[in-house]
Amino acid sequence: MDKFNKLSGIAAPLPLINIDTDMIIPKQFLKTIKRSGLGVNLFDEMRYDDDRNEIPDFVLNKPQYRNAEILVAGDNFGCGSSREHAPWALLDFGIRCVIAPSYADIFFNNCFKNGILPIVLPQEQVDILMKDAEKGANARIEVDLDAQTITSSDGEVFTFDVDPFKKHCLMNGLDDIGLTLEKKSSITSYEAKLASERPWV
Amino acid sequence: MSPKTLYDKIWDAHVAHQAEDGTCLLYIDRHLVHEVTSPQAFEGLRMTGRTVHAPDKTIAVPDHNVPTTLDRAKGIENEESRIQVEALDKNAKDFGIHYYPVSDIRQGIVHIVGPEQGWTLPGMTVVCGDSHTATHGAFGALAHGIGTSEVEHVLATQTLIQKKSKNMKVEITGKLLPGVTAKDITLSVIGKTGTAGGTGYVIEYCGEAIRDLSMEGRMTVCNMAIEGGARAGLIAPDDKTFAYVMGRPHAPKGAQWEAALAWWKTLYSDDDAHWDKVVTLKGEDIAPVVTWGTSPEDVLPITGTVPAPADFTGGKVEAAKRSLEYMGLEPGTPLNQIKIDTVFIGSCTNGRIEDLRAAAEILKGKKVKDGMRAMVVPGSGLVRAQAEEEGLAQIFIDAGFEWRLAGCSMCLAMNPDQLSPGERCAATSNRNFEGRQGRGGRTHLMSPAMAAAAAVTGHLTDIREMM
Numbered sequence: 001m002d003k004f005n006k007l008s009g010i011a012a013p014l015p016l017i018n019i020d021t022d023m024i025i026p027k028q029f030l031k032t033i034k035r036s037g038l039g040v041n042l043f044d045e046m047r048y049d050d051d052r053n054e055i056p057d058f059v060l061n062k063p064q065y066r067n068a069e070i071l072v073a074g075d076n077f078g079c080g081s082s083r084e085h086a087p088w089a090l091l092d093f094g095i096r097c098v099i100a101p102s103y104a105d106i107f108f109n110n111c112f113k114n115g116i117l118p119i120v121l122p123q124e125q126v127d128i129l130m131k132d133a134e135k136g137a138n139a140r141i142e143v144d145l146d147a148q149t150i151t152s153s154d155g156e157v158f159t160f161d162v163d164p165f166k167k168h169c170l171m172n173g174l175d176d177i178g179l180t181l182e183k184k185s186s187i188t189s190y191e192a193k194l195a196s197e198r199p200w201v
Numbered sequence: 202m203s204p205k206t207l208y209d210k211i212w213d214a215h216v217a218h219q220a221e222d223g224t225c226l227l228y229i230d231r232h233l234v235h236e237v238t239s240p241q242a243f244e245g246l247r248m249t250g251r252t253v254h255a256p257d258k259t260i261a262v263p264d265h266n267v268p269t270t271l272d273r274a275k276g277i278e279n280e281e282s283r284i285q286v287e288a289l290d291k292n293a294k295d296f297g298i299h300y301y302p303v304s305d306i307r308q309g310i311v312h313i314v315g316p317e318q319g320w321t322l323p324g325m326t327v328v329c330g331d332s333h334t335a336t337h338g339a340f341g342a343l344a345h346g347i348g349t350s351e352v353e354h355v356l357a358t359q360t361l362i363q364k365k366s367k368n369m370k371v372e373i374t375g376k377l378l379p380g381v382t383a384k385d386i387t388l389s390v391i392g393k394t395g396t397a398g399g400t401g402y403v404i405e406y407c408g409e410a411i412r413d414l415s416m417e418g419r420m421t422v423c424n425m426a427i428e429g430g431a432r433a434g435l436i437a438p439d440d441k442t443f444a445y446v447m448g449r450p451h452a453p454k455g456a457q458w459e460a461a462l463a464w465w466k467t468l469y470s471d472d473d474a475h476w477d478k479v480v481t482l483k484g485e486d487i488a489p490v491v492t493w494g495t496s497p498e499d500v501l502p503i504t505g506t507v508p509a510p511a512d513f514t515g516g517k518v519e520a521a522k523r524s525l526e527y528m529g530l531e532p533g534t535p536l537n538q539i540k541i542d543t544v545f546i547g548s549c550t551n552g553r554i555e556d557l558r559a560a561a562e563i564l565k566g567k568k569v570k571d572g573m574r575a576m577v578v579p580g581s582g583l584v585r586a587q588a589e590e591e592g593l594a595q596i597f598i599d600a601g602f603e604w605r606l607a608g609c610s611m612c613l614a615m616n617p618d619q620l621s622p623g624e625r626c627a628a629t630s631n632r633n634f635e636g637r638q639g640r641g642g643r644t645h646l647m648s649p650a651m652a653a654a655a656a657v658t659g660h661l662t663d664i665r666e667m668m
Contacts, residue, residue: 031281084348113350190217200453
């Protein structure tokens with residue numbers, strides 16, 4: 001997993017609530033057995049018409065947003081399926097950070113496992129950044145994970161919360177499994193207890 | 202000892218390690234695996250030289266991609282789907298985990314197979330790389346979906362890194378009226394709380410109307426907890442739960458059964474336990490409902506009319522406008538006048554025997570309206586066999602339904618069972634998202650009986666008029 005520290009990038013505005021994981025990556029692309037290569041199908045049904053031509057109005061098809069690294073979106077982003085293909089597709093496209101008032105739980109967790117930072121901000125602040133994002137390629141938004149700040153293109157600074165453990169893992173690109181295996185003795189002793197207390201498990 | 206909720210009790214019994222900041226390693230009792238969200242996880246194990254920590258607690262079954270047509274023994278035509286299923290065959294064998302291949306009569310949707318085989322037991326932690334893992338909460342298990350990185354984490358360590366969610370109580374008081382089912386309960390709750398109403402919470406469903414439900418009905422209710430945004434939904438186990446579990450192939454037997462039962466009987470929320478949020482619905486206020494839009498929160502009684510964007514506030518105005526356009530609906534149209542092209546009965550929400558009985562009850566001696574497509578996809582090979590034994594299959598076939606083999610099928614349309622653009626479907630599944638059942642397809646969610654009624658009349662129908 002790539003480390004995440006500071007990001008200064010173009011933000012694409014997606015002012016919709018309840019953007020679900022079927023929208024982010026439709027099911028026909030879940031048949032892959034790899035993690036990479038999904039970026040071309042990110043938001044596939046919103047992005048292409050029936051003949052696979054790009055729909056010019058869709059934000060990521062507009063020239064100024066083709067290199068976006070940040071998404072600004074509405075409430076309950078990533079709701080629906082647990083498919084990690086959603087963050088894989090975002091990452092493969094180049095999105096490293098999402099800003100929204102709220103997220104669905106599983107998607108939120110999946111982001112952190114893939115070096116993507118999902119930031120929660122109050123609606124009013126998301127609205128300000130949404131307007132900022134609508135300015136296009138000249139409006140770069142800066143995200144500083146260490147300082148937990150977002151700076152709009154006008155220099156306005158917003159602070160955000162992040163779970164300290166998740167922040168630590170993201171900043172250092174740490175592998176969760178490696179960290180957990182360091183606690184293997186706890187798991188083994190739990191299993192010994194389980195075998196005597198609840199042997200049917 | 203301070204009073205605890207059911208969720209508190211199960212959580213406390215599964216903490217293998219707690220860090221100073223409250224981050225826990227939660228021990229996982231059952232890990233269910235299917236072909237779509239697992240290949241990258243097994244690949245990760247191979248690349249790092251890791252093994253499956255507890256293969257005896259890991260159960261795999263292919264369900265999302267498998268064809269449900271009667272000729273599926275000839276193999277999967279779609280190459281990518283075939284590769285995914287073959288990868289699961291190989292991974293199950295290489296890592297020595299329990300496996301129900303496509304050819305096994307016990308194969309089916311992972312959330313139907315788990316309870317059916319007795320893998321899911323009260324008080325357990327159950328995870329799967331699938332959001333509808335919430336289904337298993339019906340047994341008083343803490344069950345939720347995880348992403349593929351977490352699948353790999355559970356395979357390698359049998360634990361998950363977790364922080365505790367908050368406690369939410371959803372109480373359904375009193376009795377349900379005739380024609381109202383578990384599906385109507387769960388949709389009505391989402392209609393009231395919204396799809397983000399449960400975010401950050403684990404829901405416990407309780408109250409007389411929940412107690413009165415069969416285990417099948419309880420699974421339907423818990424299945425859609427995720428559609429309300431909750432991490433998990435659960436129901437305290439009772440005599441119905443124990444009766445369902447007893448004698449299942451992987452349920453405890455003899456002295457172990459007695460020991461398990463003694464513990465299971467302690468699994469309920471204490472009277473004065475703390476709830477962070479409480480939602481109450483009166484059972485008698487719940488009507489047979491359908492969805493009109495592209496979010497499971499877009500729920501209305503079948504007697505209602507299609508709403509207008511102006512009926513909403515905030516971001517929902519734009520969302521409703523988009524939904525109505527996608528669904529091809531005009532505000533003010535009575536819901537029971539909406540014409541249907543296709544009926545899909547099945548899924549982990551409503552693919553169990555009781556669901557098929559409810560639909561067959563409506564279809565007995567009737568025919569699917571001319572020109573409509575209708576299919577029943579049983580949730581497992583065993584559900585299918587039982588339905589055949591009970592004569593339900595013949596009722597479906599006589600009515601003009603296709604009688605399919607088990608799988609996820611048109612719930613998410615990863616296999617060839619898909620809607621065409623503009624095709625309108627009455628579905629017993631769980632999601633009405635844009636494109637969910639096929640690009641441009643239009644989904645109305647409802648109970649099995651309501652879907653069967655729509656198949657007969659050709660439009661959304663109030664089941665109470667056919668009873």
